Amino acid sequence: MEPGDSTKQARAAAQLRKGVLEYCVLALMRDRPRYGVELLQALEDSGALATSQGTVYPLLSRLRRDDLVTTTWQESTSGPPRRYYALTESGRAALEEFTRVWPGFRDAVDTFLTTPHPAHPSTGDPA
């Protein structure tokens, strides 16, 4: 049985999110360190990138293992201390690399989605 349209859309969005989420998380830390709940709130507010919040922690854990981010504890005026995530040198480099390739990638996809593709040129009408 074919899955419903909403399921298909959700799957397409999930596939897209999988590829770009880590760079969006890195981008959120570009200007200042952020703590987990804050990162998740920003993703939530973005709409399209909102995801089951708990799944971002395994991603953050990998970024930490791959030395793209570091964490530091900071006391808070309200509640428990927060663990802040900050970019490392290689994290910043990875973000810059993604920032460089993304426009070309986005434009290429847009081109495929919007340009009409005629049939094979040799089968076109003689002028």
Place this chain on the structure above:
Amino acid sequence: MKISADPVRDYLAAVEREASVLPADRRQELLADLAEHIEVARAERPDVAVGDVLMELGDPRTIAQTALAESGGGAAAWGAAGEPARRGKVHPLVPLLMITLSLPVAVLFSDAPAFQLLAFLLRVTGAVLLCTSVHWTAVRKTTGVLLAAVLPSAAIVTWNLSAGAGVGDAPAVLPNLVAFALMAGTSVWLWRARRV
């Protein structure tokens, strides 16, 4: 069902259960991250029910699956992580030998129906094992089955039904040798082309 007094502990226990295949240190890290998140979220939004905080975190199984994928660098790492594959783990030599040896078995014991059946079963089982193996691509499997099993079988049947029938054993030597060479040659090719 027991009514729970501590939904947070129950939630973390569910994550722990679902993440049981994760290495222990990764699992503890994940649980610590989630516990921290819950604590911070509750401190920042004291008016939100703890159930809502847990619901926003999401399904424990989904979180555990994501952690599993991230811990090995994606689904491709499943095999490398030491998870046994459920099928296709047969040594690549097994289907090749079964297919190749089915012919000598059939020829050498051509008077014994039991051995004819054995030869047939060897060839079919070999072909099935070849098709379910993880050691070859789909194209190579198809080519292999066609060349090593289907084509020789079809040739032998054709031979038996036409020219070879009733002539005696001697003229059948050549086609049998050709069929055997085809099977052996294909098996050698498959062996060399296998994925290790």
